[in-house]
Amino acid sequence: MNLFRRSTLSERTLLPFDMFDAEYPEAEARRARRMESIYHVGQARIWDGREVLKDLIAKHGKPELAPTPRRSLARVFGMIMWGELAAWKISAQLSDRLVPLEAKLAAASQVHDEARHFYVMHDYLAALGERPAKLEFWARRVLTRTLETNDLLKKLVGMQLTVETIALVAFQRVRELEVEPVLSELMPFYERDEARHIGLGVQLVPKLISELSAAGAVDLALFQLDLLTATLFSLKSIERDLLNIGVDPRSLLGIAFRRQADIDEKIRAEFPQWPADPPLRRVFEGICEVLFPTEGLDAHVPTATRIRHALEVVARARPSVFEQWGSKTDKSRTAPLA
Numbered sequence: 001m002n003l004f005r006r007s008t009l010s011e012r013t014l015l016p017f018d019m020f021d022a023e024y025p026e027a028e029a030r031r032a033r034r035m036e037s038i039y040h041v042g043q044a045r046i047w048d049g050r051e052v053l054k055d056l057i058a059k060h061g062k063p064e065l066a067p068t069p070r071r072s073l074a075r076v077f078g079m080i081m082w083g084e085l086a087a088w089k090i091s092a093q094l095s096d097r098l099v100p101l102e103a104k105l106a107a108a109s110q111v112h113d114e115a116r117h118f119y120v121m122h123d124y125l126a127a128l129g130e131r132p133a134k135l136e137f138w139a140r141r142v143l144t145r146t147l148e149t150n151d152l153l154k155k156l157v158g159m160q161l162t163v164e165t166i167a168l169v170a171f172q173r174v175r176e177l178e179v180e181p182v183l184s185e186l187m188p189f190y191e192r193d194e195a196r197h198i199g200l201g202v203q204l205v206p207k208l209i210s211e212l213s214a215a216g217a218v219d220l221a222l223f224q225l226d227l228l229t230a231t232l233f234s235l236k237s238i239e240r241d242l243l244n245i246g247v248d249p250r251s252l253l254g255i256a257f258r259r260q261a262d263i264d265e266k267i268r269a270e271f272p273q274w275p276a277d278p279p280l281r282r283v284f285e286g287i288c289e290v291l292f293p294t295e296g297l298d299a300h301v302p303t304a305t306r307i308r309h310a311l312e313v314v315a316r317a318r319p320s321v322f323e324q325w326g327s328k329t330d331k332s333r334t335a336p337l338a
């Protein structure tokens, strides 16, 4: 039985009557049970977005900030709001095209979660008195490339393992820094849901990667590098806004690397051949040093110095953003991965 249904129109209309034919080996049966529980836990922990937002506004009053941080907060969370819409669409694609019942259930519950994330973020920004602007070029690239690809492995890598991780880290920082009380108390609701969504990727992606040809693996790595680089440029484009609301973009990067390492660890428990310290990560940490130097946004570090520092990061002669920030977060306070 195929894991994915191809997206041709004629096939789309078919029902996968063979969906119960597959006999799972033990490890796969265990993964299937985990995916099934993503759906059931999602249902057990569901929250009413209208009620939660109404109660938080009743508790803290209407969200209020000085004009500069307010506009910056709206730019950052406007981006998140469009990201939620993309996540809604992408999880709907997954829920249509994934064949095994358990994976399909997990994606279906994600559709419902992302719809709620989208409208609650819209309503929050409206309460703040801001209207979300269009997405800038690089964020749009990350989302549209993931939306448009017909390759479901790329879709899963882009959505569950890249976009979800970034969102989770941004939510965590905004909560920890208590940027605005209503938003900060809203964040744990989002974090719990997003951690479950990453779980679907953790269960599905490694097996699919292990079945790739060498050419397929290179193609996937290029896709991932494209997404990660676009994510970095996108972060660069909102660097000033992040600083205006007290969020250091380097902290986001460092914690995102930490999260990625946690995901790798989970995947390695199932697939011991998964690389422990992929060389690509070190190179990527070097690129981070060029774009987001340790000295900070206003330090005006000359390009030659940035490049020298980046090479030192790659050679492990200088602490990377991951080493500086990745261990600073209190793990017990972050939403556990499903």
Ligand SMILES: [Fe+2]
Binding pocket: 084, 087, 113, 114, 117, 194
């Ligand atoms: Fe979401």
Ligand SMILES: [Fe+2]
Binding pocket: 087, 114, 164, 193, 194, 197
């Ligand atoms: Fe999500």
